[in-house]
Amino acid sequence: MLGRMKYRRQVGNFIGGKRQQVQKGEVLKQELAQAEHLDEKQKHPNFGFKCLHYSVSEASGSIMIHIINKTGEAGKVRVKTIDQEAKAGDDYEAVDEIVEFKNGDLQSNIVVKINDDDNWEPDEDFFVQLIDANTNEELTGKDTRTRVTIIDDDQPG
Numbered sequence: 001m002l003g004r005m006k007y008r009r010q011v012g013n014f015i016g017g018k019r020q021q022v023q024k025g026e027v028l029k030q031e032l033a034q035a036e037h038l039d040e041k042q043k044h045p046n047f048g049f050k051c052l053h054y055s056v057s058e059a060s061g062s063i064m065i066h067i068i069n070k071t072g073e074a075g076k077v078r079v080k081t082i083d084q085e086a087k088a089g090d091d092y093e094a095v096d097e098i099v100e101f102k103n104g105d106l107q108s109n110i111v112v113k114i115n116d117d118d119n120w121e122p123d124e125d126f127f128v129q130l131i132d133a134n135t136n137e138e139l140t141g142k143d144t145r146t147r148v149t150i151i152d153d154d155q156p157g
Helices: 002-015
Strands: 029-034 047-049 051-057 062-069 075-083 096-101 107-113 124-132 145-151
Touching: 047 124, 051 062, 062 075, 062 145, 096 107
Parallel strands: 051 145
Antiparallel strands: 029 051, 047 062, 062 107, 075 096, 075 124, 124 145
8 A cells, every 4th residue: 555655646646747755965967858859850960969868866965967979989078067056166177078989989978077975955956068170169969068967965954
């Protein structure tokens, strides 16, 4: 009976849009929106993110973000974090690096360090953007920017 009640509560919360509760120190990492569901016309032809929205608890320490090389040819792309509510240095450590793909490489990863604190604050977002390594212009396409939500694990008050 208890299992059934727990299931009903979880389904009700999911349908109602309530996010799951994260306990202090609990490590939570989720990929919420996959780029493969986008129409091909909306994607960049060479590079893109595998996932368009990640969620991570602040206690997780880091998040790994996957970059796809769609052509499999040698090339490079710049990856840069962009502040939103989450600020580099306080909530996460900024990334600004060039990822190089060799011939045949289809995927690479970057790791963004997540900073934990003991202060309650609402969940915060930042973005990771793909940039042309030669011109320093943002790549076009809906799969060239991914959102990372840092879920607070502290209790208010």
